Amino acid sequence: MKEWYFEYEIQVNRPGLLGDISSLLGMLRVNIVTINGVDQVRRGMLLRAEKEEQIERFMNIVSIMEMIKVTKFRPPTTRDRLAIRHGRYIQREADEKKTFRFVRDELGILVDFMAEIFKKEGHKLIGIRGMPRVGKTESIVAGSVCANKKWLFVSSTMIKQTARNRLHGDEYGNQNIFVLDGAVTRRSNDERHHQLVREIMKLPTIKVVEHPDIFVQHSEYTIDDFDYMIELRHHPDEEITYELLERENSFQGSDGFGGFGGFNF
Numbered sequence: 612m613k614e615w616y617f618e619y620e621i622q623v624n625r626p627g628l629l630g631d632i633s634s635l636l637g638m639l640r641v642n643i644v645t646i647n648g649v650d651q652v653r654r655g656m657l658l659r660a661e662k663e664e665q666i667e668r669f670m671n672i673v674s675i676m677e678m679i680k681v682t683k684f685r686p687p688t689t690r691d692r693l694a695i696r697h698g699r700y701i702q703r704e705a706d707e708k709k710t711f712r713f714v715r716d717e718l719g720i721l722v723d724f725m726a727e728i729f730k731k732e733g734h735k736l737i738g739i740r741g742m743p744r745v746g747k748t749e750s751i752v753a754g755s756v757c758a759n760k761k762w763l764f765v766s767s768t769m770i771k772q773t774a775r776n777r778l779h780g781d782e783y784g785n786q787n788i789f790v791l792d793g794a795v796t797r798r799s800n801d802e803r804h805h806q807l808v809r810e811i812m813k814l815p816t817i818k819v820v821e822h823p824d825i826f827v828q829h830s831e832y833t834i835d836d837f838d839y840m841i842e843l844r845h846h847p848d849e850e851i852t853y854e855l856l857e858r859e860n861s862f863q864g865s866d867g868f869g870g871f872g873g874f875n876f
Contacts, residue, residue: 612659612660612661613659613660613661613663613666613686614644614657614658614659614686614687615657615658615659615660615666615684615685615686615687616655616656616657616658616683616684616685616686616687616688616691616692616695617655617656617657617658617673617681617683617684618649618653618654618655618656618681618682618683618684618691619653619654619673619679619680619681619682620652620653620679620680620682621652621653621654621678621679622677622678622679622680623677623678625678628678628679629654632673632679635669635672635673636658636669639660639665639668639669640660640661640665641658641659641660641665641666641669642658642659642660643656643657643658644656644657644658644659645657645695645696646695647694647695647696647698648698649694649695649698649699649700650694650698650699650700653682655683655691655694655695656695657687657691657692657695670684689724689727689728690703692727693720693723693724693727696723697719697720697723701713701717701720701724707840709837709838709839709840710840710841710842711724711839711840711841711842712841712842712844712847713841713842713843713844714843714844714845714846714847715745715746715843715844715845715846718746718749718750718753721746721750721754721841721843722750722753722754722757723754723757724754724841725737725750725751725753725754725755725757725758725841726754726755726757726758727758728754728817728839729754729755729757729758729760729788729817730758730760731817732785733815733816734814734815734816734817734818735816735817735818735838735839736812736818736820736836736837736838736839737817737818737819737820737837737838737839737840737841738819738820738823738826738834738837738839738840738841739751739819739820739821739823739840739841739842739843740822740823740824740840740841740842740843740851741821741842741843741844741851742844742845742849742851742852745843745844745845746843747821747843748767748768748769748790748821750843751788751790751819751821755788758788760786760787760788760817761784761786761787761788762787762788762789762790763778763782763787763788763789763790764790765789765790765791765796765807765808765811766791766792766795766796766799766804766808767790767792767795768792768794768795772792772795773795774795774796774799774801774804775804775807776801776803776804776806776807777803777807778807778811783814784816785814785815785816786816787816787817788816788817788818788819789811789814789816789817789818789819790819790821791808791811791818791819791820791821791826792820792821792822793820793821793822793823793824793825793826793827794821794822794825794826794853796808796826797822797825797826797828797829797830812832820837822853823837823840824853825853
């Protein structure tokens, strides 16, 4: 059974239009998995069929229907699945296709988006930009739970500023989600921590880096190495800057962490 995403705009909104399309799908033995309105002006369907010929026949018929305009017909992407689940598309930068934008009111969609990425196998490097206390770490943890994956903080400010310098046992497993705070890793003077980060970056698993722009400073990694870049704001017009983090950095102690203290383990 293969899946397709079918989306259309209504040109003539007459009663029974959806029923006609649904009946056509039924006669062709194409199953409707999910259906929902998308961005108020379109309707999306997640379809499933055993043979491509069934889908091709359906497409040939609906493409000449005057009441609708087909806008998308393809194997479903992550954005398609989220659009039909939440009723709208997540925002993506026009000039940077791997950058996705969210505001704090959309944390539910963000968690769902992360969970879909976390479910995929193999290496994925994800960056997440955002001001302090906007919900970055919480979203990563919630996404890991939804994907039924274990999360491991390699560097973090969850409780105190923490940088790990080794892993134990099954913590190297490729089903784990490795979470790094780029600002904490960048400021750490512990070479063992940086060596651990290099080891983790080579593992065929998911890595999530908060403050990726700081993480790549004076390192062998670049922003181009990231597969996804997520931006989370309190409101759409908020500017993401690192001035607050830099001010905290100016109060660092001799241990290489901020004035609030930190520890390695």
